Amino acid sequence: MNLKEKIRQQATEAKQAAGHLARCGTQVKNNALLAMADALGKQSDFLIEENAKDLSAVREKGLSGPLLERLTLSSKRISEMAKGMREVAALPDPVGEILGMTRRPNGMQVGQMRVPIGVIGIIYESRPNVTADTAALCIKSGNAVILRGGSEAIFSNKAIASILESVGKESGLPPHSVTFIETTDRQAIFELLALSDLIDLIIPRGGEGLIRTVVENSRIPVMKHDKGITHTFVDASADMEMAQKIVLNAKTQRPATCNALETLLVDREIAPVFLPILSKQLQEAGVQIRGCPDTFKLLEHVALATEEDWKTEYLDLILAIKIVDGIENAMAHIAKYGSAHSEAIITNDHSHAMRFLNEVDASAVFINASTRLNDGYELGLGAEMGISTSRIHARGPMGLEALTCNKFIIMGEGQVREG
Amino acid sequence: MNLKEKIRQQATEAKQAAGHLARCGTQVKNNALLAMADALGKQSDFLIEENAKDLSAVREKGLSGPLLERLTLSSKRISEMAKGMREVAALPDPVGEILGMTRRPNGMQVGQMRVPIGVIGIIYESRPNVTADTAALCIKSGNAVILRGGSEAIFSNKAIASILESVGKESGLPPHSVTFIETTDRQAIFELLALSDLIDLIIPRGGEGLIRTVVENSRIPVMKHDKGITHTFVDASADMEMAQKIVLNAKTQRPATCNALETLLVDREIAPVFLPILSKQLQEAGVQIRGCPDTFKLLEHVALATEEDWKTEYLDLILAIKIVDGIENAMAHIAKYGSAHSEAIITNDHSHAMRFLNEVDASAVFINASTRLNDGYELGLGAEMGISTSRIHARGPMGLEALTCNKFIIMGEGQVREG
Numbered sequence: 001m002n003l004k005e006k007i008r009q010q011a012t013e014a015k016q017a018a019g020h021l022a023r024c025g026t027q028v029k030n031n032a033l034l035a036m037a038d039a040l041g042k043q044s045d046f047l048i049e050e051n052a053k054d055l056s057a058v059r060e061k062g063l064s065g066p067l068l069e070r071l072t073l074s075s076k077r078i079s080e081m082a083k084g085m086r087e088v089a090a091l092p093d094p095v096g097e098i099l100g101m102t103r104r105p106n107g108m109q110v111g112q113m114r115v116p117i118g119v120i121g122i123i124y125e126s127r128p129n130v131t132a133d134t135a136a137l138c139i140k141s142g143n144a145v146i147l148r149g150g151s152e153a154i155f156s157n158k159a160i161a162s163i164l165e166s167v168g169k170e171s172g173l174p175p176h177s178v179t180f181i182e183t184t185d186r187q188a189i190f191e192l193l194a195l196s197d198l199i200d201l202i203i204p205r206g207g208e209g210l211i212r213t214v215v216e217n218s219r220i221p222v223m224k225h226d227k228g229i230t231h232t233f234v235d236a237s238a239d240m241e242m243a244q245k246i247v248l249n250a251k252t253q254r255p256a257t258c259n260a261l262e263t264l265l266v267d268r269e270i271a272p273v274f275l276p277i278l279s280k281q282l283q284e285a286g287v288q289i290r291g292c293p294d295t296f297k298l299l300e301h302v303a304l305a306t307e308e309d310w311k312t313e314y315l316d317l318i319l320a321i322k323i324v325d326g327i328e329n330a331m332a333h334i335a336k337y338g339s340a341h342s343e344a345i346i347t348n349d350h351s352h353a354m355r356f357l358n359e360v361d362a363s364a365v366f367i368n369a370s371t372r373l374n375d376g377y378e379l380g381l382g383a384e385m386g387i388s389t390s391r392i393h394a395r396g397p398m399g400l401e402a403l404t405c406n407k408f409i410i411m412g413e414g415q416v417r418e419g
Numbered sequence: 420m421n422l423k424e425k426i427r428q429q430a431t432e433a434k435q436a437a438g439h440l441a442r443c444g445t446q447v448k449n450n451a452l453l454a455m456a457d458a459l460g461k462q463s464d465f466l467i468e469e470n471a472k473d474l475s476a477v478r479e480k481g482l483s484g485p486l487l488e489r490l491t492l493s494s495k496r497i498s499e500m501a502k503g504m505r506e507v508a509a510l511p512d513p514v515g516e517i518l519g520m521t522r523r524p525n526g527m528q529v530g531q532m533r534v535p536i537g538v539i540g541i542i543y544e545s546r547p548n549v550t551a552d553t554a555a556l557c558i559k560s561g562n563a564v565i566l567r568g569g570s571e572a573i574f575s576n577k578a579i580a581s582i583l584e585s586v587g588k589e590s591g592l593p594p595h596s597v598t599f600i601e602t603t604d605r606q607a608i609f610e611l612l613a614l615s616d617l618i619d620l621i622i623p624r625g626g627e628g629l630i631r632t633v634v635e636n637s638r639i640p641v642m643k644h645d646k647g648i649t650h651t652f653v654d655a656s657a658d659m660e661m662a663q664k665i666v667l668n669a670k671t672q673r674p675a676t677c678n679a680l681e682t683l684l685v686d687r688e689i690a691p692v693f694l695p696i697l698s699k700q701l702q703e704a705g706v707q708i709r710g711c712p713d714t715f716k717l718l719e720h721v722a723l724a725t726e727e728d729w730k731t732e733y734l735d736l737i738l739a740i741k742i743v744d745g746i747e748n749a750m751a752h753i754a755k756y757g758s759a760h761s762e763a764i765i766t767n768d769h770s771h772a773m774r775f776l777n778e779v780d781a782s783a784v785f786i787n788a789s790t791r792l793n794d795g796y797e798l799g800l801g802a803e804m805g806i807s808t809s810r811i812h813a814r815g816p817m818g819l820e821a822l823t824c825n826k827f828i829i830m831g832e833g834q835v836r837e838g
Contacts (some may be wrong), residue, residue, distance in 0.1 A: 242833040249835035369831025393812040398828040408815040412788030414661040415667035
């Protein structure tokens with residue numbers, strides 16, 4: 001069997017599994033997730049051994065630092081992975097939820113029922129924990145999952161997936177509910193992306209290059225996660241202490257994330273008072289500032305920002321600052337340069353708060369809070385499959401509900417279509 | 420400017436319009452729709468003149484019958500089109516709806532707000548009323564729309580769109596809220612489908628060929644409408660009179676539609692009593708029957724069904740009938756041959772009703788009602804942009820809500836991300 005045939009066969013088996021998994025009871029799914037979590041913990045030594053093969057291969061290629069760190073499975077990381085699976089087991093089952101039923105004039109009752117999407121393909125890089133995290137969310141939401149991890153973590157991913165597959169089967173999940181693509185041949189990605197008759201949704205998890213490859217080659221709907229050029233606008237009416245606290249958190253708490261602050265917009269009215277204090281705090285936290293000409297004049301130790309800075313996702317301890325003339329100006333800057341990911345206003349003016357909330361286009365819009373809170377756990381989804389920047393199906397953090405769709409349900413007493 | 424540049428420019432202008440339209444008040448949108456409806460009525464003569472050019476071109480090509488009929492704009496059809504626009508104006512505005520807000524442990528309030536998708540491209544064939552119907556739904560839901568109709572209706576579509584465009588502008592809608600692609604060059608479709616940076620969603624409306632072309636060539640998410648291989652299962656416990664009424668309606672009320680019945684499944688227990696009466700009624704209504712071997716033995720004037728019949732969407736007064744051994748057997752047949760469009764059970768057994776409702780995979784699942792009711796108006800959506808057979812974003816009849824997405828909204832008092 002060649003690669004194309006092999007991948008098609010695996011997807012066909014996954015589709016069969018999906019039909020059964022959609023009707024699987026909550027208890028069966030939860031027990032399987034708990035058993036998987038236990039098995040990951042018990043087989044820590046095996047997982048660490050397999051992970052060592054990946055680490056030495058990566059080291060031989062001369063890689064080190066953050067990549068190596070992200071790739072490493074320690075027993076702490078393995079128990080975190082297991083804990084994540086147990087948390088998903090504890091979440092309410094989204095499948096079968098009925099979203100209201102209303103009675104039509106002809107007497108029939110009409111509602112919608114949440115059902116699984118079917119087969120979900122996850123194409124990911126680096127961190128082996130994605131294998132367990134995403135499989136747990138797919139199983140809980142009644143979807144069969146096909147996992148295609150990066151070659152740098154192939155031994156780790158294969159080891160994790162083999163545990164999930166075998167424990168799943170023992171726990172009564174339909175066979176092939178979890179499918180792992182074992183080959184590191186990159187062609188496998190393209191074969192998967194062509195199978196629109198078998199796979200219902202593709203979720204890429206990784207860097208810009210991977211996401212672009214997936215979006216450009218997929219015949220299957222893709223929920224994608226783009227970069228975040230994230231703004232916070234400090235309005236003239238802002239509580240300055242609150243604004244300082246939020247800006248520092250948004251920029252420095254974890255600067256390499258998509259919801260970290262990249263460009264700060266400050267109302268001209270309060271800039272002379274607010275910015276000198278803030279810049280001192282930022283500089284103490286190791287943040288380099290690149291300011292617009294007005295900011296450059298106002299502050300010391302600041303570089304002059306270029307047009308390029310407004311378009312840049314630094315993912316680093318660098319902050320662009322622009323002084324603006326009021327909310328209109330701030331929202332225009334966000335509309336022009338933002339990536340519609342996470343946007344915040346700090347204000348005590350109610351009409352400004354409401355305008356920002358209603359008019360700013362982003363996956364999450366914040367009043368008086370840090371953009372770092374754009375996260376499935378923080379927003380109460382209980383778990384997260386990345387943050388969608390798509391404008392259809394799901395936008396913002398994707399929890400279990402984002403892995404379902406709705407079917408219409410109709411209960412009648414003999415109603416027919418007239419005229 | 421060549422075609423590629425021209426289409427890109429039009430889409431760029433539509434995207435600019437979308438930014439403004441998203442913030443347009445309900446009153447402005449409603450007034451524009453009402454003014455458009457009035458203008459269509461007042462310019463009936465112009466529309467009928469332009470339509471005559473399409474009709475004569477089509478007649479010259481030797482076409483006649485249903486295609487010609489569907490293409491014809493009469494003053495009755497024009498007032499129906501205008502009435503449709505007024506009905507959309509009367510619907511509640513979906514934009515800005517807040518879907519519940521809950522308080523997180525840290526005190527911030529989190530909810531979701533319905534917002535427009537952005538720019539929607541409609542690629543359609545034949546009936547010129549689609550121009551007005553789809554534009555109305557897009558405008559009401561705050562989306563800019565790019566219309567690309569078929570060459571056979573080019574004069575009619577251009578005339579309708581020119582009225583919508585000019586009246587829209589006069590009524591205060593942002594310029595380019597409605598864009599019509601004037602060329603009949605088929606390449607324009609491919610140029611549109613490539614503009615994933617400018618167009619957010621593509622909705623094809625037309626035959627299988629058009630939909631396939633769009634799905635296979637689009638870099639933009641597509642909400643598609645596939646064929647309906649629709650079943651009704653008459654359970655042993657069914658009220659036979661109700662079952663007859665529903666089956667006759669589902670098959671004969673408008674057989675050329677996707678939600679019309681194609682294969683009837685009857686429980687073996689009641690087949691000998693039920694089928695002879697039903698087949699007489701069906702035959703009186705002009706329906707040809709193709710039966711499984713058991714049906715063939717039981718009934719007169721029936722052809723023997725082949726494997727192909729179970730896979731066929733007749734869209735005609737032909738019905739395939741299969742006698743099955745209970746609900747399990749019926750659901751297995753539906754899972755194997757159905758197209759997940761519209762599926763019904765006629766039963767008085769509660770556990771059978773609930774199993775069918777929960778387990779059958781379709782855009783709409785009916786208990787004791789005709790599948791012909793799978794329709795936006797009948798299910799209470801107030802209007803309809805086709806029936807989606809996609810499994811993401813929207814499934815079943817698409818109303819105004821299907822043309823929106825949700826953004827997360829967060830109201831805080833200084834909350835930041837910890838740990």
